[in-house]
Amino acid sequence: MKINNELVKIVLDAYDLDEEKLNEIFNEPVLSNPYEAKGILECGRILKKVKDEKEKILVCGDYDADGICATAILVMALKKAGIECGYYIPDRLTEGYGLNVNTVNNALAKGYKYFITVDNGVKAVEAMQAIRAANATLILTDHHNYDESEILCDCFVHPFKMDSKFQTLSGAGVACLIARMLMKESREAVILACVAAIADCMPVWGETRSLIRLGLKYLNQGCYPAVNRLKNNQFERCDETTIGFQIAPKLNVTGRLADRAKANNTVRYLLSNDERLIDSGVVQINELNEIRKQITMEMVSISERQLSEAFFQIVHDDTFHEGVVGLVAGRLANQLNKPFMVLAHKDGLYKGSIRSVEGLDLTTFFDGCLDLLEAYGGHAMAAGISFKEEAYEEVCHYIEENSHDFVYEKPVLNTIKLDETMLTLENIDALNCLRPFGTGFEAPIFEVKVQIKEVKTMGGNAHLKIISQLNNEYILFNEGAGAEQYRQCTEVGFIGNVSINSFRGRRTVSMNVMESVFS
Known part of the structure; x- marks a missing residue:
């Protein structure tokens, strides 16, 4: 199989895929009988x-x-x-x-x-x-x-x-x-x-x-207006990232905010060919999604004020929305590398979601207290839970007793080390031939050393954008407080996924930074 682009060759060598998977990547897609x-x-x-x-x-x-x-x-x-x-x-x-x-x-x-x-x-x-x-x-x-x-x-x-x-x-x-x-x-x-x-x-x-x-x-190709209209920008091409971060959350929102809308109406929207119904449906779904974002932000803020020294974090509030607890638990677990249980409380019952970290298996963790729970189920990294309010102290005690000795080891990222000169628009465009990336075939994580040209803050000083001497962008979310540290550096290593950012006709290589490596 002849590969013409050097970066594509490097990525494929790193993944060491068998012939069957290479055929799936490069052959035309055909659905089975x-x-x-x-x-x-x-x-x-x-x-x-x-x-x-x-x-x-x-x-x-x-x-x-x-x-x-x-x-x-x-x-x-x-x-x-x-x-x-x-x-x-x-x-x-x-x-x-x-x-x-x-x-x-x-x-x-x-x-x-x-x-x-x-x-x-x-x-x-x-x-x-x-x-x-x-x-x-x-x-x-x-x-x-x-x-x-x-x-x-x-x-x-x-x-x-x-x-x-x-x-x-x-x-x-x-x-x-x-x-x-x-x-x-x-x-x-x-x-x-x-x-x-x-x-x-x-x-x-x-x-x-x-x-x-x-x-x-x-x-x-413009098929299925009801789905296409859920994109944030109607003029951009759709890829798996567009679906994962724009379309899918909007389809999920009526199920999450079931007190404001019904998932059955989203089915009705997807079945409609009436442009007027699609127009009004898009407006309603977008409005609901903005409400969901606001609820999520408020719940994250309340949760952050409840953080303790414990490894396994438990947060709850009477204002928490049951349909959003999983999003909040996932965001906090990813951000702090700790298991999180986020609970809504209503009518004498706690109902919530748990998100774990590598090594703490939720399929077995609660086996010793199932008699305290009204419902429990999920998989190794995520689960749903409910229990009566009178069981709250016992459940918390069980969690503390069974997690305080757990030693979390952050997974080592499998990176592909590159010279930054490899991160060109042509090379990043060439990686599209490997798409879609996702579970089981994750987008490549690159590690590069960068000569810093400029450090900027974004989002009310919450985030950082670092521009290299090659004019590539490196985005660090929730790292705004560390701006001065980067301004004191001339060179730093960055690890993350790379894409192309298009803004007002200008295309720029951009890395979503997962880790920084200081010399």
Whole structure:
């Protein structure tokens, strides 16, 4: 395989990828035949039966970006296939995650005999039992970890049951397989699956890589105005960063702020072709997202005032919004390299999110106090938790006792050392041939020594922009207080990801600095 650009060669040498992954990067993206995926054929038979019997099916979704996209994909496909359907996403604050018995009973009362979950269902044991007891039919599609003994359905469609190329799929990726079975190719379905994969931080290999590459291609061709309009700048090209930091948060916002809006309305927005509805929808979503940002900032500020000397930080306040606690916990954990539990308090119950650090596994950490908890679940680095207010002191004591001896070792960054002269517009543009970057194929982290030309503060002196003698920019967030230290230096090492910043027609190489190395 001939590579013409020297920086691309350096990056590929550092990653040491096998031939299969190199082919995925450089070959044209092609989606697999959906019938190759286990469960799709049986799913198709049941959906044909729904249509032939003139019955209707309820699509049972989830309130995050993946669940919303998956719901929109399936509703779009079912309607195009002539299958009557409805859809429902639960309220995060009042109903919680996943299909529940109340939703099942309400649907049964409305004449639904068929149900299909997207991006949820494997933990909905009581709902599965209710559907079986009513002699109704359930197609369960999900991508989360599951216990085989708990699965009770008529058809189970899950990436872990499929060949390896499908095992990176998100909930919307699975829905896209079903959609492509029902209506062959759909650019809208591929775009939604692309957005969901990035939003859910799925590994960017296998079928998911093809979905992302094709989805970005279609978006940049102007397809799907309802999604394209969620970008901050309508004139900029869309890449995985645009989706991760601009589009995905806006799709998530109605699920987070369920007291102000409904995730079901975001599905309705994604299904609309009416320009006026799209225009008004964009305005509402953007307004909600600004409210979410403000709530997050206020909660971070309150949390910072509660910080203690403890390693495992616990913060709470009666004003905290339950839908935003995960964002706050994640931001603080990343910033301070400590585990954070951020709790909202209402009606005698604490409900919150935990974000951990490398080495402290949340799947096992709370095993010794599960009897104190009302609910708990998640994975190694992130979890949700709830407990009654009378258990607060005991839970805090348990956390302190089981974390105070933990020694955190900051992960060593795998960097690629370069001479700064390699960081040119031409070279950084050339790296685009390796995209998309993401989970399992992270953007390269470069380490360079820089001759300092100018040090500027930004954002009310909160952040730094350092300009090198080569006129490259180095951005240091939340490091404004250290401006004088950099002004005293002539040379410093920087470690971080590199991109191109475009402003008023001027393109500049820019590094988002993760670490500084002083001589």
